[in-house]
Amino acid sequence: MLKPKLRETKADRFVPPPKVPPPGPVVDCGDPEMRLAQDLLFFAYRDFTTVADKVLEELELGRAHHRALHFIGRNPGITVSGLLAILRITKQSLARVLNALVDQGYVAQAPGFEDRRLRLLTLTEAGQALERRLFDSQREKLALAYRAAGPQGVLGFRTLMRAMMDKGARDYIDGTGSPEDA
Amino acid sequence: MLKPKLRETKADRFVPPPKVPPPGPVVDCGDPEMRLAQDLLFFAYRDFTTVADKVLEELELGRAHHRALHFIGRNPGITVSGLLAILRITKQSLARVLNALVDQGYVAQAPGFEDRRLRLLTLTEAGQALERRLFDSQREKLALAYRAAGPQGVLGFRTLMRAMMDKGARDYIDGTGSPEDA
DNA sequence: CAAAATAGGTCAGCAATATTAACTTAATAG
DNA sequence: CTATTAAGTTAATATTGCTGACCTATTTTG
Numbered sequence: 027m028l029k030p031k032l033r034e035t036k037a038d039r040f041v042p043p044p045k046v047p048p049p050g051p052v053v054d055c056g057d058p059e060m061r062l063a064q065d066l067l068f069f070a071y072r073d074f075t076t077v078a079d080k081v082l083e084e085l086e087l088g089r090a091h092h093r094a095l096h097f098i099g100r101n102p103g104i105t106v107s108g109l110l111a112i113l114r115i116t117k118q119s120l121a122r123v124l125n126a127l128v129d130q131g132y133v134a135q136a137p138g139f140e141d142r143r144l145r146l147l148t149l150t151e152a153g154q155a156l157e158r159r160l161f162d163s164q165r166e167k168l169a170l171a172y173r174a175a176g177p178q179g180v181l182g183f184r185t186l187m188r189a190m191m192d193k194g195a196r197d198y199i200d201g202t203g204s205p206e207d208a
Numbered sequence: 209m210l211k212p213k214l215r216e217t218k219a220d221r222f223v224p225p226p227k228v229p230p231p232g233p234v235v236d237c238g239d240p241e242m243r244l245a246q247d248l249l250f251f252a253y254r255d256f257t258t259v260a261d262k263v264l265e266e267l268e269l270g271r272a273h274h275r276a277l278h279f280i281g282r283n284p285g286i287t288v289s290g291l292l293a294i295l296r297i298t299k300q301s302l303a304r305v306l307n308a309l310v311d312q313g314y315v316a317q318a319p320g321f322e323d324r325r326l327r328l329l330t331l332t333e334a335g336q337a338l339e340r341r342l343f344d345s346q347r348e349k350l351a352l353a354y355r356a357a358g359p360q361g362v363l364g365f366r367t368l369m370r371a372m373m374d375k376g377a378r379d380y381i382d383g384t385g386s387p388e389d390a
Numbered sequence: 391c392a393a394a395a396t397a398g399g400t401c402a403g404c405a406a407t408a409t410t411a412a413c414t415t416a417a418t419a420g
Numbered sequence: 421c422t423a424t425t426a427a428g429t430t431a432a433t434a435t436t437g438c439t440g441a442c443c444t445a446t447t448t449t450g
Contacts (some may be wrong), residue, residue: 051359148379303429
């Protein structure tokens with residue numbers, strides 16, 4: 027055979043090995059890592075949502091009420107449609123929750139200025155106070171986690187979470203786009 | 209008044225302004241940032257869980273079934289108690305889901321070796337295949353998010369999520385500690 | 391202006407997922 | 421032998437979600 031033995035020429039010794047990493051930062055997306063991510067999301071979300079439950083239980087409210095309070099608080103004057111789009115539930119499911127919150131004086135409704143069909147939702151003072159209580163219970167856990175991750179870690183967290191949401195929700199988070207798109 | 213005017217001595221000019229950042233990495237834990245974190249968690253989790261729903265719908269299964277499949281797949285031979293501890297639901301809630309999965313041939317039960325009271329749960333081949341389908345639907349979204357965040361971002365994400373879970377769940381994730389503690 | 395579209399409310403019924411509580415069986419542990 | 425434990429079962433209930441149909445008030449459009 028005429029095939030030359032590679033290791034006999036000096037030049038061959040300097041051929042770099044086939045590189046994998048250089049083009050851009052490499053991220054481990056193998057099965058184990060992705061499975062871990064599933065677990066992380068499940069447990070973090072489970073324990074994040076659970077801390078507010080004690081407060082809710084006292085008041086005979088559920089997580090659905092908390093979600094509504096949260097997003098009305100974040101978007102004062104949001105319409106029913108807007109809230110529906112965010113929560114991704116049906117009008118009837120929201121109605122029960124919303125009626126309870128209005129009846130108990132946590133949420134106020136006002137007709138829209140230009141379009142009087144709209145019911146603009148806001149938190150009453152009691153609603154703000156309650157939402158604050160619920161928020162504070164989660165805030166502690168959240169702040170601990172933020173400090174554990176550090177500024178760079180928080181950036182990573184934000185990027186990763188943003189990338190996991192639908193485009194509409196991303197726009198909503200970014201401030202562009204209305205709640206309807208979320 | 210005998211109080212000296214500070215700006216008249218040369219040395220005073222070099223007094224550094226009161227610094228905030230230096231002691232350790234500073235993380236913004238103000239209200240707006242914590243509120244944003246709430247939003248991120250809600251939308252990311254909402255859209256992460258939703259992608260598997262189409263598959264589940266075909267098979268007339270729900271998210272509860274998915275969760276059970278996932279954690280049995282992650283912990284072959286897990287006991288009913290272990291699964292209950294992870295999911296944090298009652299025996300009766302799990303029973304319905306588990307019976308359905310066993311009836312439909314996705315989950316197999318085997319008595320424990322040493323303690324024959326235990327029912328060790330495993331996925332059948334069909335169960336593994338189904339779990340795989342469900343996993344793959346989420347995997348895509350997850351991998352995209354991981355790549356968007358980069359290696360450093362992923363580290364931050366992991367740290368932050370870990371810090372948000374209860375200690376038991378953290379131990380479980382880390383491999384130390386049994387499912388019972390999760 | 392009349393008709394269509396929209397925002398919202400409401401009613402009835404149903405399904406999934408969760409709860410508490412009490413009871414049974416089988417097996418282990420003291 | 422007794423107590424405890426793991427699991428299954430049964431029954432009744434609550435929460436949260438769904439579909440579909442129908443109604444009112446208001447805005448928009450032809």
